[in-house]
Amino acid sequence: MSLIVQKYGGTSMGSPERIREVAKRVARFHGEGHQLVVVVSAMSGETNRLLGLAKALNAEPDPRELDVIASTGEQVSIGLLAIALQSLGLKAKSYTGAQVRILTDDAYSKARILAIDDANIRKDLAEGCIVVVAGFQGVDEQGNITTLGRGGSDTTGVALAAALKADECQIYTDVDGVYTTDPRVEPDARRLKTVTFEEMLEMASLGSKVLQIRSVEFAGKYKVKLRVLSSFTPVDSTDEGTLITFEEDENMEQAIISGIAFNRDEAKITITGVPDKPGIAFSILGPVADANIDVDVIIQNASVEGLTDFSFTVHRNEFKRTMEVLETKVKPVIGAKAIVGDDKIAKVSLVGIGMRTHAGIASKMFGALAQERINIQMISTSEIKTSVVIDEKYMELAVRVLHRAFELDKEPVQETLKP
Amino acid sequence: MSLIVQKYGGTSMGSPERIREVAKRVARFHGEGHQLVVVVSAMSGETNRLLGLAKALNAEPDPRELDVIASTGEQVSIGLLAIALQSLGLKAKSYTGAQVRILTDDAYSKARILAIDDANIRKDLAEGCIVVVAGFQGVDEQGNITTLGRGGSDTTGVALAAALKADECQIYTDVDGVYTTDPRVEPDARRLKTVTFEEMLEMASLGSKVLQIRSVEFAGKYKVKLRVLSSFTPVDSTDEGTLITFEEDENMEQAIISGIAFNRDEAKITITGVPDKPGIAFSILGPVADANIDVDVIIQNASVEGLTDFSFTVHRNEFKRTMEVLETKVKPVIGAKAIVGDDKIAKVSLVGIGMRTHAGIASKMFGALAQERINIQMISTSEIKTSVVIDEKYMELAVRVLHRAFELDKEPVQETLKP
Numbered sequence: 001m002s003l004i005v006q007k008y009g010g011t012s013m014g015s016p017e018r019i020r021e022v023a024k025r026v027a028r029f030h031g032e033g034h035q036l037v038v039v040v041s042a043m044s045g046e047t048n049r050l051l052g053l054a055k056a057l058n059a060e061p062d063p064r065e066l067d068v069i070a071s072t073g074e075q076v077s078i079g080l081l082a083i084a085l086q087s088l089g090l091k092a093k094s095y096t097g098a099q100v101r102i103l104t105d106d107a108y109s110k111a112r113i114l115a116i117d118d119a120n121i122r123k124d125l126a127e128g129c130i131v132v133v134a135g136f137q138g139v140d141e142q143g144n145i146t147t148l149g150r151g152g153s154d155t156t157g158v159a160l161a162a163a164l165k166a167d168e169c170q171i172y173t174d175v176d177g178v179y180t181t182d183p184r185v186e187p188d189a190r191r192l193k194t195v196t197f198e199e200m201l202e203m204a205s206l207g208s209k210v211l212q213i214r215s216v217e218f219a220g221k222y223k224v225k226l227r228v229l230s231s232f233t234p235v236d237s238t239d240e241g242t243l244i245t246f247e248e249d250e251n252m253e254q255a256i257i258s259g260i261a262f263n264r265d266e267a268k269i270t271i272t273g274v275p276d277k278p279g280i281a282f283s284i285l286g287p288v289a290d291a292n293i294d295v296d297v298i299i300q301n302a303s304v305e306g307l308t309d310f311s312f313t314v315h316r317n318e319f320k321r322t323m324e325v326l327e328t329k330v331k332p333v334i335g336a337k338a339i340v341g342d343d344k345i346a347k348v349s350l351v352g353i354g355m356r357t358h359a360g361i362a363s364k365m366f367g368a369l370a371q372e373r374i375n376i377q378m379i380s381t382s383e384i385k386t387s388v389v390i391d392e393k394y395m396e397l398a399v400r401v402l403h404r405a406f407e408l409d410k411e412p413v414q415e416t417l418k419p
Numbered sequence: 420m421s422l423i424v425q426k427y428g429g430t431s432m433g434s435p436e437r438i439r440e441v442a443k444r445v446a447r448f449h450g451e452g453h454q455l456v457v458v459v460s461a462m463s464g465e466t467n468r469l470l471g472l473a474k475a476l477n478a479e480p481d482p483r484e485l486d487v488i489a490s491t492g493e494q495v496s497i498g499l500l501a502i503a504l505q506s507l508g509l510k511a512k513s514y515t516g517a518q519v520r521i522l523t524d525d526a527y528s529k530a531r532i533l534a535i536d537d538a539n540i541r542k543d544l545a546e547g548c549i550v551v552v553a554g555f556q557g558v559d560e561q562g563n564i565t566t567l568g569r570g571g572s573d574t575t576g577v578a579l580a581a582a583l584k585a586d587e588c589q590i591y592t593d594v595d596g597v598y599t600t601d602p603r604v605e606p607d608a609r610r611l612k613t614v615t616f617e618e619m620l621e622m623a624s625l626g627s628k629v630l631q632i633r634s635v636e637f638a639g640k641y642k643v644k645l646r647v648l649s650s651f652t653p654v655d656s657t658d659e660g661t662l663i664t665f666e667e668d669e670n671m672e673q674a675i676i677s678g679i680a681f682n683r684d685e686a687k688i689t690i691t692g693v694p695d696k697p698g699i700a701f702s703i704l705g706p707v708a709d710a711n712i713d714v715d716v717i718i719q720n721a722s723v724e725g726l727t728d729f730s731f732t733v734h735r736n737e738f739k740r741t742m743e744v745l746e747t748k749v750k751p752v753i754g755a756k757a758i759v760g761d762d763k764i765a766k767v768s769l770v771g772i773g774m775r776t777h778a779g780i781a782s783k784m785f786g787a788l789a790q791e792r793i794n795i796q797m798i799s800t801s802e803i804k805t806s807v808v809i810d811e812k813y814m815e816l817a818v819r820v821l822h823r824a825f826e827l828d829k830e831p832v833q834e835t836l837k838p
Contacts, residue, residue, distance in 0.1 A: 079488035
């Protein structure tokens with residue numbers, strides 16, 4: 001008998017009919033002898049409806065009151081799922097975040113979980129009850145209702161799994177797992193049986209939006225076995241989705257590259273003719289950080305005659321504001337030659353835990369792109385990721401070229417790198 | 420400076436526009452220097468929508484889970500009103516029933532308030548904050564969410580007013596006060612400036628659905644000054660609605676009759692030829708009570724040759740079931756002659772605290788009805804009420820005849836009974 005935490009998102013809970021399907025799936029696992037804690041999101045569309053009501057009254061509503069309103073979406077869902085489970089003859093009981101007592105800090109709309117009281121849930125489970133918990137919400141020390149921010153239901157699931165030392169946390173969503181890349185870009189994209197937390201973090205932050213990044217961090221920190229599955233398979237499906245592992249030796253596929261992430265949310269800015277002296281990077285990025293603009297890739301070229309070029313990327317929405325900051329607060333101070341911006345770029349990244357121990361990945365990547373005459377504008381590397389910034393119009397082509405070059409369409413049987 | 424509890428119902432809270440109007444009205448009283456606690460219902464239609472979702476999953480959903488779901492309607496309202504008040508530059512803070520701590524018993528969907536913790540509210544009020552509380556809901560000793568049943572928001576308002584020793588509890592609704600009778604039946608119906616609790620109780624239970632009967636009982640018990648007002652008057656209206664008083668000498672109008680209540684929800688059953696011996700009433704009504712059927716008017720005629728006729732009324736929905744109980748469980752036992760039923764009846768009642776001290780009311784009533792040839796089928800009297808059961812088709816006529824006979828269209832200047 002295992003203790004399983006399952007999480008169902010808004011699409012899975014989208015209607016009474018869908019909720020009945022969720023109940024049947026939960027019942028199946030319960031029938032197999034497992035203890036079940038089920039975390040649910042608000043019915044799809046509900047959170048937006050509620051926020052719309054609030055914004056009709058004030059464009060920037062008080063975050064405390066917004067959380068009071070938004071948290072009702074999940075509260076309705078827990079009641080409905082408990083009723084659906086009871087209709088199948090099962091014992092079920094719902095809990096709001098406050099009732100579990102999922103204690104958070106008081107950062108309304110983006111609260112962080114501090115502690116979970118598992119006493120009531122354990123008692124219910126011991127009595128054969130299925131426990132249904134509202135995702136996305138908690139309560140602060142003063143009893144104020146808080147929410148964890150969008151996608152916070154995943155975090156609730158993982159945090160509960162950690163607190164209860166669950167055998168597995170299953171995240172049911174509208175995709176059936178993690179793919180080597182977006183199947184809409186590369187039809188040969190293959191679903192991964194396993195992926196490591198580190199890889200998942202790199203994939204998530206780069207745009208493969210299967211799981212919220214915070215929930216993955218949480219799972220990694222507390223060593224929660226996390227599995228992504230589809231709630232749209234038949235209720236008796238034995239499909240195992242993608243397992244996210246925290247131990248490398250569990251990564252049975254032994255692939256060097258797990259996937260290719262990409263996004264076109266960024267813009268590139270280059271400052272040319274910058275005097276190459278200590279403190280120059282801070283002189284440039286300090287004012288940008290002061291303006292609350294996040295910087296992603298940062299590149300500084302080697303100096304030629306005491307002058308260097310300095311490039312970095314920001315979110316495309318922040319492009320204009322960044323250019324203004326640089327023109328008004330940076331250029332006059334450091335005496336650069338020119339500031340050049342380009343918001344028609346894309347970032348394509350190879351992600352793979354195997355990179356750590358394998359040489360030649362980057363050169364193989366650059367070679368494959370060169371063969372298709374795709375010019376690389378920036379390069380950035382980390383232990384398990386190699387990213388290139390290219391012209392936006394080549395993004396899909398680059399993804400497909402790299403997918404083929406690293407044979408990601410094929411199940412890896414053994415280590416396959418042929419340098 | 421007074422402490423005022425205001426309650427706004429679902430129609431008053433029906434849309435962001437309406438909520439903005441409520442906020443302005445609250446702000447007006449706050450601006451006049453009063454402390455304000457505002458109790459709100461769910462937006463109109465919302466509770467039915469939520470119950471509909473639950474019933475789509477189970478025709479008889481678990482009451483605990485139903486309360487979890489239904490209570491979200493008011494939770495959304497408190498957040499929205501707090502935001503609307505803040506938009507007017509006021510300090511406002513919302514509380515769910517659990518957050519106030521409105522402690523109730525655990526009778527889900529019809530819970531009773533046991534205690535109210537007023538510490539947080541008093542602290543907020545002292546800081547100049549307007550406190551917005553969710554009506555209709557509380558929490559039991561174990562932290563389960565409970566609801567007080569339909570119309571429970573009125574009870575929340577009165578209970579808070581009692582706990583806080585408020586100067587007045589104002590119930591804003593879609594009518595502007597209590598009338599001598601339903602203006603749809605008698606266009607000359609007049610709004611009462613004051614009405615006593617006892618009269619209000621009789622009016623409410625007889626169908627003048629302005630206030631929930633439980634809230635009136637509560638107000639009477641704790642001597643809360645209760646006022647019914649319309650939320651559809653202009654925000655700066657000085658209209659004072661109807662004050663419900665608990666001291667007779669506050670009833671300045673000194674009317675003998677305050678109003679005429681009526682309903683056509685009942686059915687009459689007569690058992691003829693019943694042996695007139697001790698215990699016969701129990702033999703008849705015992706099995707009816709065992710079947711959980713409420714009985715209203717009960718009449719037993721004087722005995723003729725050891726046989727009597729026994730009549731009573733039940734809710735019209737229970738008519739068939741009552742007849743079955745009588746035929747199968749009562750008739751064979753007591754040996755009655757016949758059981759005759761009639762569900763085409765109406766009950767019309769004169770209500771007035773002045774009846775206590777004035778003779779001749781009943782005979783004047785019967786005389787007025789006789790003049791219009793309206794046959795009286797049953798008569799029932801209490802200290803402040805005289806009811807007659809008549810043929811349903813004469814109901815409107817009877818109401819108008821009595822309204823005229825007792826001159827209810829005229830403001831009472833002094834005691835007006837001319838016997």
